[in-house]
Amino acid sequence: MADRADLVAGTAFDPARFARLLSGLGHNALLGLGYAAHGPDWMELQLPYADRLVGDPDTGVIASGPIVSLMDMATSMAVWTRVANFVPLATLDLRVDYLRPAVPGRTVTGHGECYRLTRRIAFVRGQAHDGDPADPIAHVAGTFMFTDAA
Amino acid sequence: MTALPPYAQLLGLTIDQDVTSDRPPRLVMPPADHLAGRPGFLHGGALSGLLEMAAILAARHTFGDEPVAIKPIGMTVDFLRGARFAPTYARGHLVRNGARIAAVTVEAWQDDETKPVATARMNLSLTR
Numbered sequence: 001m002a003d004r005a006d007l008v009a010g011t012a013f014d015p016a017r018f019a020r021l022l023s024g025l026g027h028n029a030l031l032g033l034g035y036a037a038h039g040p041d042w043m044e045l046q047l048p049y050a051d052r053l054v055g056d057p058d059t060g061v062i063a064s065g066p067i068v069s070l071m072d073m074a075t076s077m078a079v080w081t082r083v084a085n086f087v088p089l090a091t092l093d094l095r096v097d098y099l100r101p102a103v104p105g106r107t108v109t110g111h112g113e114c115y116r117l118t119r120r121i122a123f124v125r126g127q128a129h130d131g132d133p134a135d136p137i138a139h140v141a142g143t144f145m146f147t148d149a150a
Numbered sequence: 151m152t153a154l155p156p157y158a159q160l161l162g163l164t165i166d167q168d169v170t171s172d173r174p175p176r177l178v179m180p181p182a183d184h185l186a187g188r189p190g191f192l193h194g195g196a197l198s199g200l201l202e203m204a205a206i207l208a209a210r211h212t213f214g215d216e217p218v219a220i221k222p223i224g225m226t227v228d229f230l231r232g233a234r235f236a237p238t239y240a241r242g243h244l245v246r247n248g249a250r251i252a253a254v255t256v257e258a259w260q261d262d263e264t265k266p267v268a269t270a271r272m273n274l275s276l277t278r
Binding site for chain 1: 184195228229
C-alpha cells in the first residue's frame with residue numbers, strides 16, 4: 001500500500017509514477033491495474049485476466065464492471081496528466097458500449113483521453129482492447145467534475 | 151436463484167432480501183478497503199459493478215425459469231453523490247422486456263433509498 005502523501009508530494013508531476021502509485025491503492029489494487037503508457041493528454045492502463053473477474057462462468061468472459069473500473073481510472077488519469085497536477089475529481093457520468101466480449105485469458109488495455117477541459121468539467125473518452133487497438137472491446141465517454149472548482 | 155458469478159463474489163455482493171417477492175432482488179455490497187477509490191469514498195468502478203450485477207439479476211428474476219442468454223450492450227452510469235464507506239444497496243427494474251432487448255434501470259443507495267448515490271441505464275441483448 002503506497003502512502004497517499006506520496007501522491008501530492010514533490011514538485012514535478014510524473015504521470016507514470018503517479019499511475020503506478022494509484023494502481024497499488026484500494027479497488028485498483030484488487031483488480032491488478034497497471035501502468036502501460038501515457039502522452040500529453042492520455043493514459044493507458046492494463047487489466048490482467050483473472051478468474052475472479054469472470055462475469056459469466058460458462059464462457060470465462062470477464063464481467064463489464066472491471067472494464068468500467070479500468071476506463072474510469074484511465075480517463076481520470078488522463079485528466080490529471082493533461083492538467084499536470086493531482087486535483088480532486090469526481091466522476092459525473094460514464095457511458096460504456098460493449099463492442100464485443102474480451103477473449104478469456106487476454107490482458108485488457110484501456111486507453112483514456114481528456115479531449116476538453118473547462119473550469120469545472122473535464123470531458124473524456126476512451127477505448128479498451130485485448131491485444132489489437134484496431135479491434136476494440138469497449139468504447140467509453142464521460143465527464144468529471146473538479147470538486148474544488150468554484 | 152442462480153449463483154452470483156466470481157466477480158460479484160470479489161465485490162462481496164449478496165442478495166439480502168425480496169428473493170421470493172415480485173420485486174427484483176436487492177443486492178448489498180459491504181464497505182471494504184479493496185473497494186476504495188478517492189480517499190473516503192467507494193470506487194466508481196466498484197459501484198458500476200454493483201449496478202451491473204443488479205441489472206442482470208433483475209432481468210434473471212423477470213425471466214424466471216425461462217432459459218435466456220443475456221449479453222450487456224451498454225451502460226450509462228450517473229454518479230449522483232459520493233458513496234461513503236457504508237453498505238451500498240442496488241436494485242434493478244426492467245422498463246422494457248422485449249423479444250431481443252431488455253432495457254433496465256438500476257439505482258444504488260446507502261442509508262436512504264430516496265437519495266441514490268448512483269443510477270444507471272443498461273441495455274441487454276437477449277437470446278431466448
